Amino acid sequence: MATVTEPTGHMLIAGTPVFGAGRHVRAVNPATDAELEPPFGHGGAPEVAQACEAADAAFDAFRHTTGARRADFLETIADNIEALGDPLIARAHAESGLPVARLTGERGRTTGQLRLFAELVREGSWAGARIDPARPERTPLPRSDIRQRAVGLGPVAVFGASNFPLAFSVAGGDTASALAAGCPVVVKGHDAHPGTSELVGRAVTDAVTSCGLPPGTFSLLFGLGPELGIELVTDPRIHAVAFTGSRQAGLALMSAAAGRPRPIPVHAEMSSVNPVFLLPGALTDRAPELGAEFAASLTLGSGQFCTNPGLVLAVEGPALDRFLDAAAAAVQESTASTMLTPPIARSYDSAVSALAAQDGVSVLARGHQSGQPNGCRAALLATDAEAFLGTEELRQEVFGSCSLVVRCRDAVQLTEVADALEGQLTATVHATTSDQAEARALLRVLELRAxxxxxxxWPTGVEVGHAMVHGGPFPATSDARTTSVGTSALDRFLRPVAYQDVPAALLPSAVADGNPDGLWRRIDGELGRH
Amino acid sequence: MATVTEPTGHMLIAGTPVFGAGRHVRAVNPATDAELEPPFGHGGAPEVAQACEAADAAFDAFRHTTGARRADFLETIADNIEALGDPLIARAHAESGLPVARLTGERGRTTGQLRLFAELVREGSWAGARIDPARPERTPLPRSDIRQRAVGLGPVAVFGASNFPLAFSVAGGDTASALAAGCPVVVKGHDAHPGTSELVGRAVTDAVTSCGLPPGTFSLLFGLGPELGIELVTDPRIHAVAFTGSRQAGLALMSAAAGRPRPIPVHAEMSSVNPVFLLPGALTDRAPELGAEFAASLTLGSGQFCTNPGLVLAVEGPALDRFLDAAAAAVQESTASTMLTPPIARSYDSAVSALAAQDGVSVLARGHQSGQPNGCRAALLATDAEAFLGTEELRQEVFGSCSLVVRCRDAVQLTEVADALEGQLTATVHATTSDQAEARALLRVLELRAxxxxxxxWPTGVEVGHAMVHGGPFPATSDARTTSVGTSALDRFLRPVAYQDVPAALLPSAVADGNPDGLWRRIDGELGRH
Structure with a gap:
C-alpha cells in the first residue's frame, strides 16, 4: 500500500528518498502559470551512479524471480497506483492541465497495462522456448541437445514522457514491459510532472518492498534533461533505453548509446505527422462528417498525442472543399485547451507561425483563444503537393492541434507524396469499396512507412493489446523492429540464449524436460504446449 | 541450373555480369602463394548505386511473392549450388586452403540451411500473425479490429566472411535468411575467395531468373574493403546489414550505419575468445582426455572459427597440470595447416608473438612448422588470473589455433574472471555431478555473457537448427537480441506492422479471416492454428 499521497520533492533511489543537491525546480500549473509546491531537487552524476549500481546489484535476483512472483509485483504496482486515489489525479491535473476525466482514463490504461504484462509473465511463453533434442545416432556427427530461451538484457533506463503523465511515464508501458522482462528500471522523471512522478514512484517502490524484491529493482531520478539523460544512457550498467519525446532528444540519446564503449539498444519514439489519406469515394460519400470527425481528433487533448493527425492528403475538387469547409468550421468553433507546459505552448505558437509563414501555405482556420494561459489554438493550414514535396519544413511534426492539408492534383501525385513520406507511427486511409484499387496500392506503400x-x-487512441504496433520506421522510432505499446513491447528487453548439453538439473525451467511451466515451446521447430 | 563452372572475374549486378573498372585482384592459393586466374575487377560507388537501385526496385514485387514461391527460390539456389559439383569445391579449396572434406561438409551445411529456410517460409508462421478482434460492444469505447504481421525491412547488405567461403558467404546464412524474409540482398564478396563467390553468385542469379523474380533480388559486388563496404552500408536504399568478420571492420560498419541520416540495424558478428571453464571434478576425472579433446578443437581448421576455444580457465593444481601436459603434448605433435590467406597467417604469427611477449605469459607448447607457406603453428600459452584481469591485451581474440590458459587460485577467483569477461559467442563448462553447485553459479554468470x-x-561446430543462438553480447556481436545461425536469424530482417480496421478484401493473407495460410496465430493472445 502506498502511504504517501502528497509529493515531498524526493527522488527515490533503490527505495531511499533522496533530495537532490542540484537545481530546485517546481512544477508549474499550465492552466494558471502558478508554481506548485514542493520544490524538487535535481540529482546529478552521483545519483545516476547510485541508482545504476543498485539496479545492477538487483538484476540477478530480480531476473530469477518466478513469473508468478513478477506478476504479483506488477499487480501490486497497479493496486498501489489505484490506492493513491483522487490525490494522484488531482496532482496530475494540476501539473499537466489535462482534464480529470482524461487522467482517470489514463490511470485505467496504466494499471490495465501493468495487469496485462502480469498475465503475460504469469503464463510464461514470452521466453520463446525452443528445444532441438539430441540425435546421438546422427551421422557423420551426432547432434547435441540444444535449447533456447530468452533472458532479460539487464537494467533499463526509462525516460518519462510529458504527454502521458501516467501511461508513458514512471510506471507506464516502458517500465511495465522492462520489469516484466526481468530488468530493473531506472526512470528519469519528466520535470513537467515531478509530483505525479514521485507519487507513482512511491507506489512502485512500495511494491518492491512488499514483494520482497531487491531495492535496486526500481529507482526514480530527476535532473537536467540532456545532462542527466546522457549520464544515465552512458552508465556502463545500463543495458537498454526506452524513451518517448522529441526527435532532437531522441537522436541525442541514440548517439550517446551508439558511442559507448559497449553500445546498447535505444527504443526512442520520436516524431510522426501521422498522414491521413482521404480517397475520392470516401470524400464524395462523407465529406462533412469526415471534416467534423477529423477536427475532433485534431483538437482532442490539445493535439498532444504522438498519433495526432498532422497531415491530410487528398485530391483537390469539390468533395475536398466540402471536407475542408466542415473541418475549418469545427476548428474555428474550437476553444483553446491548456497545453502541458508553458514551453510546449510557446513552441506550438511559434511552430504554427513558422509553418503559416512558409511560401505556398495558407491558414484555413484557427480556433478561439481561451483567455487562459498556455492555450492551444487549433490550426488548420493548407498547401499543395509541389510545395509539400519541395519544402522540408512542411514535413516536420508540430506538437499540438495543428494539421496541414496537402491538395494533390490527382491520384498519381497522391501516391508520389505517400512515397516521399518519412517513417510514421501511423497512416490512415479513408476509403469506400469504390476506392478499393487505390486503397490496395496505397496500403502496399504505407505498410513500409508506418x-x-x-x-x-482516426489515429489518436492506441489500443493496449496483443496485436498493437506503436512503432514505425525512423524517425518515428529509432528501431522499427519493435513496439512500445502492447505485449510485444516486452521483447525489446530480451535476448536469446542457447543451452547445449546442459545437465537436466541445471536447465532453466522454461526449457526443462517435461515442460514444468506448461509453456508453448518449439520442439524441432514444432509449436506446442510440450 | 548453373551454366558457368569457371569464374570469369565479374561482379553480378541484378543479373548482369559486370567487370569492375577498379583495381584488378586475383585470389591467392594460400597453400602455394600462387595467384589464381582470372583477375577480378573491383567495383566502386557506381556499382553500389546500381545494385542498390535494382534491389530497391525489386523489393516490392519480391516481398509480395508467396511463401511457396520464395521457398522454391531458396531450394533452387541449393540445387544450383549442388549442380556446380566438384569445380566449386576445387575452386574453394584453391582459394581458402581448406581441406576438400571440410568444404564438402560446408557445402552440405549451406544447402541444408537454404532448404531449412525454405521449409520455414513455406510453412509461413514466421510472420508472427496476431489478431485482436473488434469489440464493438465494449464501453466506454468500442475496440477496433487490430491485426499484426511482420514484413521485411527492405534490401539487405551482406558481407561475405573469409573463414566459411560457402556457409557464411555469398549464399550463406545471412543471405538465406534475408531472402527468406522477403528482402533483396546485395553481397560484398570477400576478396579471399572471389572465384567461389562468383560461382555461388551465378547459382543465385540463375535461380532468380528461373524463378521469374525481379533481377535486383540479388547482386554480388567486389571492391576495396572499407571503401566499398561503407558505400554500401550508407546507401539510402539499404535497410539492414549483416556482417561476419573482424571487430575493427564491424565497428566501422556500425558507426557508418548509426551515422546515416536514417540509421539502420547492423548485425555484426565480430570477436569472441570463447572461454572454456574446467571445473575441479571434471579435471580430476578426465584431465588427459580433456587435454586431448581441447587440442583437437583448438587445431581444427587452423582454429579459424568464430567459436575457437581461445581461453581456458581452471583452478591451479595437479589435475590442471595433467590437463596441460596432455594438451601441450597434442599441440606439440600438431602440424601447421594452411591458413585462409597470407595476411591472416601473418596476423596470426604476430598476434601470437605479441601475446607471448606479455608479462606473465608463458608459452606451453607450439605446433610444428609444415614447411609450406601460410601454416598455422598452434600455440598454447598460460598466465595467471591477476595478469589476465590486469592486462587488456590478454583478453583479445587471436584468429587461429592459439589459446591462453588462465590459472586461477581458487573457485572465487575463477568466478571473478568469469564476471570480468566481455560478451562472447560461446562459453563452455566441463563439469561432473560433483561440480554441480559451482556449475550452477557459473551458468548464471555465463548466460549473461554468451x-x-x-x-x-567444445564450442567449435555450430548446429543449424531452430534452437541455435550464434550471437551474444557486444563485442561478440553488435546486437545480442539476435542470432546469425538457425531459423531465428530470419527475425533480424523483419518489423511488425499493425492493421486496424483494414477491410477484409485488403488484408494480407497472414492475418486474413479464416486463416487461409493455415498459420500459427495469436487471437487475443491465444496461440493456435486459427
Missing amino acids: GRVLFNG | GRVLFNG
Missing part, C-alpha cells in the same frame, strides 16, 4: 495502418478511423 | 553456453563439449 507501424500501424488504419482504415476509416 | 549467446550459447555448452557443457562437456
